[in-house]
Amino acid sequence: MIAATDQRSALEEARRYLVGGVNSPVRAFRHIGGEPLLLHRAKGAEVEDVQGRRFLDFIAGWGAILLGHNPPAVVDALRRRADAGVLLGLTHPAEAELARLITEAVPSVEQVRFTVSGTEADLTAARLAMGITGRRAVLAFDGCYHGHAVLAPEVIRVPYNDPAALEAALQRHGQQLACVIVEPVAANMGVVPPEPGFLARVRDLTSRQGILLVFDEVVTGFRLGAGGAQGSLGVTPDLTVFGKIIGGGLPIGAVGGPRRLLQRLAPEGDVYHGGTFAGHPLSMAAGIAALRELAAHPPYESLERRSGRLADGLLRESRAHGVSLRVNRAGSMLTVFFADRPVRNEADAKASRRDRFAQWARALLAQGILVPPSPFEALFLTTAHTDEHVERLIRASGEAFQSWHE
Numbered sequence: 517m518i519a520a521t522d523q524r525s526a527l528e529e530a531r532r533y534l535v536g537g538v539n540s541p542v543r544a545f546r547h548i549g550g551e552p553l554l555l556h557r558a559k560g561a562e563v564e565d566v567q568g569r570r571f572l573d574f575i576a577g578w579g580a581i582l583l584g585h586n587p588p589a590v591v592d593a594l595r596r597r598a599d600a601g602v603l604l605g606l607t608h609p610a611e612a613e614l615a616r617l618i619t620e621a622v623p624s625v626e627q628v629r630f631t632v633s634g635t636e637a638d639l640t641a642a643r644l645a646m647g648i649t650g651r652r653a654v655l656a657f658d659g660c661y662h663g664h665a666v667l668a669p670e671v672i673r674v675p676y677n678d679p680a681a682l683e684a685a686l687q688r689h690g691q692q693l694a695c696v697i698v699e700p701v702a703a704n705m706g707v708v709p710p711e712p713g714f715l716a717r718v719r720d721l722t723s724r725q726g727i728l729l730v731f732d733e734v735v736t737g738f739r740l741g742a743g744g745a746q747g748s749l750g751v752t753p754d755l756t757v758f759g760k761i762i763g764g765g766l767p768i769g770a771v772g773g774p775r776r777l778l779q780r781l782a783p784e785g786d787v788y789h790g791g792t793f794a795g796h797p798l799s800m801a802a803g804i805a806a807l808r809e810l811a812a813h814p815p816y817e818s819l820e821r822r823s824g825r826l827a828d829g830l831l832r833e834s835r836a837h838g839v840s841l842r843v844n845r846a847g848s849m850l851t852v853f854f855a856d857r858p859v860r861n862e863a864d865a866k867a868s869r870r871d872r873f874a875q876w877a878r879a880l881l882a883q884g885i886l887v888p889p890s891p892f893e894a895l896f897l898t899t900a901h902t903d904e905h906v907e908r909l910i911r912a913s914g915e916a917f918q919s920w921h922e
């Protein structure tokens with residue numbers, strides 16, 4: 517724990533030696549203003565900053581944390597693994613075990629290739645699709661995020677939830693497209709669920725033209741259910757990209773799919789992918805512990821109930837105080853848009869009131885509640901969040917809304 521003056525110097529030091537004081541732009545709080553937090557601890561549903569101030573945390577490692585911070589099973593597995601060797605350099609059995617746990621939960625996946633991040637896994641999936649099809653272009657949807665790398669020599673973009681725009685793009689570019697990549701439930705323009713029939717249409721159109729369909733389930737994998745979005749929505753992609761939860765809080769990414777497609781990766785096939793840290797022993801250990809825990813005690817029903825309660829409470833408070841607000845929710849992730857129309861794509865999300873979002877996020881922070889400091893991210897619930905935590909967020913939001921009218 518350090519004093520406020522030392523915290524200021526820690527922030528100054530961060531700004532001197534790190535670009536913008538951060539290693540990932542959204543941590544700089546530019547969307548909401550004010551000083552970014554410097555954190556040093558986390559446990560359960562809380563994080564603690566370097567001054568010892570505690571915050572109820574709805575960032576949850578940007579969705580990577582589903583069992584709360586530092587669940588004992590994960591921490592024990594990490595300790596055991598660190599004692600036995602942090603980095604081994606060759607394959608060890610835990611890599612196959614984590615891959616098996618994923619294949620058991622997601623029927624479309626028979627084999628897995630692990631990477632170090634979701635970005636790398638998306639890039640690998642795109643390169644694999646290009647290798648399989650011999651085509652050089654990828655189609656992605658506005659507002660969906662597939663990491664910070666350029667996925668292909670040509671990337672075509674169309675609006676999300678717009679089958680007609682997709683159909684037109686496929687008519688024009690279909691012959692060049694290796695794959696269509698999509699977040700089956702978008703989480704990076706804020707949460708935007710697919711409209712009924714949208715994903716089935718994407719599946720149908722891609723199948724007809726021999727274009728691979730890649731689901732980016734970096735966020736939704738093991739969050740919307742053990743089977744991810746594809747399990748709950750009933751649409752099956754050719755390839756699936758994973759990340760976040762499968763690493764139990766450690767860096768990870770993965771590409772999964774049928775053996776006949778994955779076999780095109782080196783050393784079996786001609787699409788090269790490798791990595792010093794691919795299948796890192798610590799990530800495998802944490803991921804196995806997390807997925808075993810999820811299989812033993814599936815949390816999805818209670819997360820759904822609590823998340824629904826949160827959405828209902830926020831809407832109730834907004835109505836009580838005359839605030840225009842939309843809650844987009846899928847399972848345990850949700851986004852509060854200060855908008856008076858439904859938000860069904862990136863243009864709608866961008867049209868929402870960001871000033872109101874910033875006001876809300878700062879008001880919550882003052883009450884010891886941390887939500888993602890951006891209007892285009894999701895709040896995530898974990899198994900460490902209780903009904904009381906959810907009520908706290910609802911109450912604090914109501915107080916914030918009330919003060920806007922005083």
Ligand SMILES: Cc1ncc(COP(=O)(O)O)c(C=O)c1O
Pocket residue numbers: 578632633634635636638661662663664699703704732733734735759760768769
């Ligand atoms: C849907 C989606 N894909 C890919 C990524 C990139 O993953 P990473 O940050 O591990 O590179 C993210 C990160 O937030 C994501 O939300």
